[in-house]
Amino acid sequence: MRTGIIDAYGDYEDVLRDIRRFTSLANGSDALTKVLLGNYALLDRGRPLEELRNSIFRTALSHNYRCPLCERAQVCALDHFLPKKHFPEYTILANNLIPVCERCNRLKGDECDRSDGLLMFHAYFDEFPNKEIVVAEISVDSTVSIRYSLRRSDEIDDFTFQRVEKQFETLGLFDFYQMEAVAELTDQVDLYDETYDSFGDSGLRSTLDALTRGAERKGINHWKAALYRALSRNAEFCSGGYRKLLPTPMG
Structure with missing residues (x-):
C-alpha cells in the first residue's frame, strides 16, 4: 500500500477543499487501519520520527506557542485535522x-463533516476572515458583563461563515472568550481607574483604542481585539462604569 499512501499524501489539499469526494484509502480494511494508526507511536520520544514531532511543535513558535484554535492556551498536543479515525492514512502526515492546546484537542475530537463538507479552519491552509465578525457586547449594570457573538459580514460568503460558526460552536469559544475577557478586565481595572482619574473619559477611551490596535495585530477577530473595540465604544463604561469592576470595600 506504500504507493497508495504516497498518492493520498499528494491528494491531501484536494481532500481539504472538498472532503465529500473522498473516502479513506483504508475504508473497509480493519487490518490496514490498525497498521496506519500504529504509525503514530513512531513520533514518541526515542522513536524514529521523534524529530518530526519536534519540528511540528516548533511551527508554533511564531505564535508564541499559543493554540491556533482558541488563540489563548499553550499548545501541548498534536491534533489530527482530518481525524485518524476517519483518515488513518494521514496519521503521521x-x-x-x-x-x-489540550482543551481544543479534546473538544474537536473526531469532528469531520463528510456529508456537508463543512470543515473547521486549518492552521496551515486556511486564513480566518479578515472582516470584523467576532463581536463582544458590553453591559454595565450591577457589574460589567460581556457576551460574545458572531455578526455576519456581507463580504463573507455563506459557506465560510458556516465554517466560522462551526468552529465557535464545536470549541465552545463564546463561553471561553467570555471567561477570558472577565479575567482581562479584572487584571486591567487599576489601569482604567488611573487613566480615568488623570484624563477623564476621553483619556480612557484613547487608552482602550490603543489597546484595540495592539490586539488587532493578532487579527481583527482576536477575542481581545473584539473586547477592547466594544469597551472603547461603550460610553457608560468609559464614563466611570468600569468602577463596577472594582472590589467592594469591606466594613
Whole structure:
C-alpha cells in the first residue's frame, strides 16, 4: 500500500477543499487501519520520527506557542485535522498534525463533516476572515458583563461563515472568550481607574483604542481585539462604569 499512501499524501489539499469526494484509502480494511494508526507511536520520544514531532511543535513558535484554535492556551498536543479515525492514512502526515492546546484537542475530537463538507479552519491552509465578525457586547449594570457573538459580514460568503460558526460552536469559544475577557478586565481595572482619574473619559477611551490596535495585530477577530473595540465604544463604561469592576470595600 506504500504507493497508495504516497498518492493520498499528494491528494491531501484536494481532500481539504472538498472532503465529500473522498473516502479513506483504508475504508473497509480493519487490518490496514490498525497498521496506519500504529504509525503514530513512531513520533514518541526515542522513536524514529521523534524529530518530526519536534519540528511540528516548533511551527508554533511564531505564535508564541499559543493554540491556533482558541488563540489563548499553550499548545501541548498534536491534533489530527482530518481525524485518524476517519483518515488513518494521514496519521503521521505533518500537514495534518496541528499543535493545539489540550482543551481544543479534546473538544474537536473526531469532528469531520463528510456529508456537508463543512470543515473547521486549518492552521496551515486556511486564513480566518479578515472582516470584523467576532463581536463582544458590553453591559454595565450591577457589574460589567460581556457576551460574545458572531455578526455576519456581507463580504463573507455563506459557506465560510458556516465554517466560522462551526468552529465557535464545536470549541465552545463564546463561553471561553467570555471567561477570558472577565479575567482581562479584572487584571486591567487599576489601569482604567488611573487613566480615568488623570484624563477623564476621553483619556480612557484613547487608552482602550490603543489597546484595540495592539490586539488587532493578532487579527481583527482576536477575542481581545473584539473586547477592547466594544469597551472603547461603550460610553457608560468609559464614563466611570468600569468602577463596577472594582472590589467592594469591606466594613
